[in-house]
Amino acid sequence: MLPGVGVFGTGSTARVLVPLxxxxxxxxxxxxxxxxEEASSLAQELGIPFHTSQSDDVLLHPDVDLVCxxxxxxxxxxxxxxxxxxxxxxxxxxxxxxxxxxxxxxxAQYYPQLLSIVGNALRFLPAFVAMRxxxxxxxxxxLQVCDARVYGPSLLDQSYGWTCEELMGGGxxxxxxxxxxxxxxxxxxxxxxxxxxxxxxxVGQNGAxxxxxxxxxxxxxxxxxxxxxxxxxxxAGTGTGSGVCCTVTLNFNMPGAFVHEVMxxxxxxxxxxxxxxxxxQRNGGNGEELLLGDSGGTGQEVKDVPxxxxxxxxxxxTALKYAFQAQEERRSWARGPVxxxxxxxxxxxxxxxxxxxxxxxxxxxxxSVEVMTQEPDPNQNLCEVLQINKN
Amino acid sequence: MLPGVGVFGTGSTARVLVPLxxxxxxxxxxxxxxxxEEASSLAQELGIPFHTSQSDDVLLHPDVDLVCxxxxxxxxxxxxxxxxxxxxxxxxxxxxxxxxxxxxxxxAQYYPQLLSIVGNALRFLPAFVAMRxxxxxxxxxxLQVCDARVYGPSLLDQSYGWTCEELMGGGxxxxxxxxxxxxxxxxxxxxxxxxxxxxxxxVGQNGAxxxxxxxxxxxxxxxxxxxxxxxxxxxAGTGTGSGVCCTVTLNFNMPGAFVHEVMxxxxxxxxxxxxxxxxxQRNGGNGEELLLGDSGGTGQEVKDVPxxxxxxxxxxxTALKYAFQAQEERRSWARGPVxxxxxxxxxxxxxxxxxxxxxxxxxxxxxSVEVMTQEPDPNQNLCEVLQINKN
Numbered sequence: 001m002l003p004g005v006g007v008f009g010t011g012s013t014a015r016v017l018v019p020l021x022x023x024x025x026x027x028x029x030x031x032x033x034x035x036x037e038e039a040s041s042l043a044q045e046l047g048i049p050f051h052t053s054q055s056d057d058v059l060l061h062p063d064v065d066l067v068c069x070x071x072x073x074x075x076x077x078x079x080x081x082x083x084x085x086x087x088x089x090x091x092x093x094x095x096x097x098x099x100x101x102x103x104x105x106x107x108a109q110y111y112p113q114l115l116s117i118v119g120n121a122l123r124f125l126p127a128f129v130a131m132r133x134x135x136x137x138x139x140x141x142x143l144q145v146c147d148a149r150v151y152g153p154s155l156l157d158q159s160y161g162w163t164c165e166e167l168m169g170g171g172x173x174x175x176x177x178x179x180x181x182x183x184x185x186x187x188x189x190x191x192x193x194x195x196x197x198x199x200x201x202x203v204g205q206n207g208a209x210x211x212x213x214x215x216x217x218x219x220x221x222x223x224x225x226x227x228x229x230x231x232x233x234x235x236a237g238t239g240t241g242s243g244v245c246c247t248v249t250l251n252f253n254m255p256g257a258f259v260h261e262v263m264x265x266x267x268x269x270x271x272x273x274x275x276x277x278x279x280x281q282r283n284g285g286n287g288e289e290l291l292l293g294d295s296g297g298t299g300q301e302v303k304d305v306p307x308x309x310x311x312x313x314x315x316x317x318t319a320l321k322y323a324f325q326a327q328e329e330r331r332s333w334a335r336g337p338v339x340x341x342x343x344x345x346x347x348x349x350x351x352x353x354x355x356x357x358x359x360x361x362x363x364x365x366x367x368s369v370e371v372m373t374q375e376p377d378p379n380q381n382l383c384e385v386l387q388i389n390k391n
Numbered sequence: 392m393l394p395g396v397g398v399f400g401t402g403s404t405a406r407v408l409v410p411l412x413x414x415x416x417x418x419x420x421x422x423x424x425x426x427x428e429e430a431s432s433l434a435q436e437l438g439i440p441f442h443t444s445q446s447d448d449v450l451l452h453p454d455v456d457l458v459c460x461x462x463x464x465x466x467x468x469x470x471x472x473x474x475x476x477x478x479x480x481x482x483x484x485x486x487x488x489x490x491x492x493x494x495x496x497x498x499a500q501y502y503p504q505l506l507s508i509v510g511n512a513l514r515f516l517p518a519f520v521a522m523r524x525x526x527x528x529x530x531x532x533x534l535q536v537c538d539a540r541v542y543g544p545s546l547l548d549q550s551y552g553w554t555c556e557e558l559m560g561g562g563x564x565x566x567x568x569x570x571x572x573x574x575x576x577x578x579x580x581x582x583x584x585x586x587x588x589x590x591x592x593x594v595g596q597n598g599a600x601x602x603x604x605x606x607x608x609x610x611x612x613x614x615x616x617x618x619x620x621x622x623x624x625x626x627a628g629t630g631t632g633s634g635v636c637c638t639v640t641l642n643f644n645m646p647g648a649f650v651h652e653v654m655x656x657x658x659x660x661x662x663x664x665x666x667x668x669x670x671x672q673r674n675g676g677n678g679e680e681l682l683l684g685d686s687g688g689t690g691q692e693v694k695d696v697p698x699x700x701x702x703x704x705x706x707x708x709t710a711l712k713y714a715f716q717a718q719e720e721r722r723s724w725a726r727g728p729v730x731x732x733x734x735x736x737x738x739x740x741x742x743x744x745x746x747x748x749x750x751x752x753x754x755x756x757x758x759s760v761e762v763m764t765q766e767p768d769p770n771q772n773l774c775e776v777l778q779i780n781k782n
Contacts, residue, residue, distance in 0.1 A: 144593045144644060145611055196587065196755075198615055200636060202535045202658070220536055222615060222638050224589055245591060247613050249638060253535060253656055255674045265644055267593070283646045364587075364757045 002321065003065030003089065003330045006030040006058040008079055010038040012304035013070040018046045020314050024321040029063040055079055059086050065330045069093060072162040073169025081107040089115035089331060094178050094347055096169040098355050101348040102372045108344040115333050117341040121312030122183045124319060127278040130292050131271050132187050139280060141268025143188060146246040148180045151259040155252050156215065159208055164215045171217030172250040173199060174354055181353045182342050184246050190227035191349060196366045197223030197357035202253055219252045223357045260308050276311050393712065394456030394480065394721045397421040397449040399470055401429040403695035404461040409437045411705050415712040420454040446470050450477050456721045460484060463553040464560025472498040480506035480722060485569050485738060487560040489746050492739040493763045499735040506724050508732040512703030513574045515710060518669040521683050522662050523578050530671060532659025534579060537637040539571045542650040546643050547606065550599055555606045562608030563641040564590060565745055572744045573733050575637050578655065581618035582740060587757045588614030588748035593644055610643045614748045651699050667702050
């Protein structure tokens with residue numbers, strides 16, 4: 001039985017998510033927006049019966065069993081944790097910081113019977129499902145290098161907001177880089193041990209952001225990850241990813257372009273996902289072969305939602321349907337269909353990598369990726385100061 | 392009047408160079424090979440009247456006024472310096488080390504009336520000539536990022552030799568990376584101030600290299616250059632390149648592929664050279680436009696000589712013809728037609744960057760690029776030890 005859905009967010013992803021959910025038979029009962037106007041406007045456009053700017057009104061809505069959270073990173077943790085506390089299943093976007101991600105992990109572990117996934121749609125894109133499968137089957141031999149690049153137009157909103165602020169989770173690294181960090185770990189079955197990166201903000205002001213306001217979030221970044229042992233143990237092959245170098249280049253100063261390319265190179269061949277299509281070439285073979293074309297179907301390209309994310313979102317919603325449909329209870333779900341999803345633990349790992357890359361860009365050095373195992377004491381700095389003064 | 396030519400080397404570049412020289416009207420009088428057999432075999436194949444394995448026999452040959460040196464890096468310095476000392480014009484490949492490159496600079500400065508260029512053919516490729524021109528004209532606006540990538544099959548020779556040895560100038564960084572370091576400096580009119588890099592040797596042994604022998608040269612590398620003020624002052628635009636980030640990815644574990652792509656991104660648009668073709672896109676324009684197709688003409692793709700290098704080599708030989716043909720003396724030349732060539736000073740800069748990237752790969756840190764201004768004293772270490780013991 002499919003659960004009723006409440007959607008948080010009025011941005012481009014929320015806008016495409018609602019029709020995808022309905023297409024699979026989910027009913028969307030409630031919509032939350034940052035302001036009453038935004039909520040009302042989108043609810044009217046999409047024909048959603050209930051809208052609000054009070055988060056509790058959605059979380060406590062009796063018909064909502066599954067909460068989809070596609071809002072600005074600083075608000076995600078609060079709503080996700082509260083939703084789990086109320087007993088609702090959660091699909092959400094990334095948090096703003098590792099500390100927030102850690103709090104989400106704690107909540108998810110406290111309610112293991114509830115669904116809690118980070119909605120990185122790329123994992124569900126058929127091209128990447130196939131790439132992971134082929135990696136496990138040894139298509140490329142021993143994996144050596146992963147190279148991902150995304151080029152596109154500016155990620156900044158029309159007006160000043162979180163997208164402009166590094167500390168609020170804005171910027172290419174946090175927004176797009178994090179989906180690649182997650183994907184590369186999923187594909188290789190390994191996690192970054194050390195990272196090195198370089199971030200730049202080339203466009204500090206524009207027509208909409210001027211005066212005393214400046215963009216602090218990155219529009220260009222470039223980072224390397226040295227992968228170590230298997231992280232989650234759910235990777236494509238046991239230990240295949242150990243010793244692999246991953247390189248990621250992100251450039252959002254390229255209006256009119258959208259390039260989304262992930263290449264994995266090994267001792268026996270290579271695989272490249274260009275947009276939503278997968279190509280492969282074995283060493284000694286007759287050139288590149290198309291392994292998976294774009295199936296189309298789940299809709300046209302939508303402004304601000306790149307095709308790989310749109311198609312992936314469609315596949316993720318389908319997987320959610322399979323997870324729920326055979327269950328008698330509206331809040332029960334089967335793990336199998338969503339086993340490939342990014343968990344909140346994965347979300348914490350990704351956030352840790354993102355912060356390590358930012359640290360590296362400041363220090364100029366390789367930084368270790370050390371995933372938090374306990375919440376940092378907010379009074380720690382204070383304690384240290386007291387300690388120093390005592391001596 | 393065109394000078395008589397002596398060619399050093401029997402490799403793939405020497406093999407394509409001879410017909411290109413003849414096509415422009417140069418006479419090739421002498422060929423040097425590492426062994427008598429190699430020299431004899433290629434001389435017979437190409438119909439060169441004289442061959443030898445003694446370098447002096449070519450350098451002192453009365454009909455040779457221009458010496459083209461395409462041999463393994465450790466031998467380049469010795470022959471280039473000697474050729475200048477005998478009063479011959481020199482076009483040569485890169486040296487093995489910065490110290491060697493410095494000695495070549497000293498020799499070139501001592502004989503300023505002789506032609507002395509490093510034969511980086513990419514500078515002459517029409518796509519890059521046009522790219523540099525368009526950069527100077529402001530096509531991309533303020534330059535932000537350069538991104539170069541070369542993917543191809545292994546660079547190792549069939550048998551064990553210098554290509555396998557990092558210290559002998561083998562590896563993708565030294566062989567191919569150096570041409571890109573030179574090109575990016577030429578295009579941007581700026582020089583790398585700091586570099587960061589990562590080198591890997593994924594294939595340590597193969598069918599031809601086994602037993603106790605191991606490859607030490609890199610087959611994968613990935614480096615970043617932060618560009619500073621104008622280096623040679625001959626760049627595309629004054630100061631355009633300052634603050635630019637350059638990223639270079641080289642992967643030579645991709646049999647059957649050849650990708651050669653250089654992209655420059657600025658505030659108003661971008662230019663991309665794919666292979667020998669140049670594409671451009673202005674922000675707000677109607678997609679990408681082909682700015683320069685491949686003219687063809689200078690021959691088919693040749694094994695081991697990528698098309699951009701082959702075409703560039705053809706254009707360089709044409710430039711050499713123009714430099715010499717209007718002169719009365721066989722050894723006189725006009726600077727204009729070869730003004731865009733890489734000088735020995737540029738060669739020293741490139742070598743310095745290559746060594747800084749290697750240092751960075753070992754240290755894991757950003758390394759400064761400091762071009763040598765005097766030859767290091769080979770006894771310096773000894774002196775330091777004596778100094779320490781004295782105290």
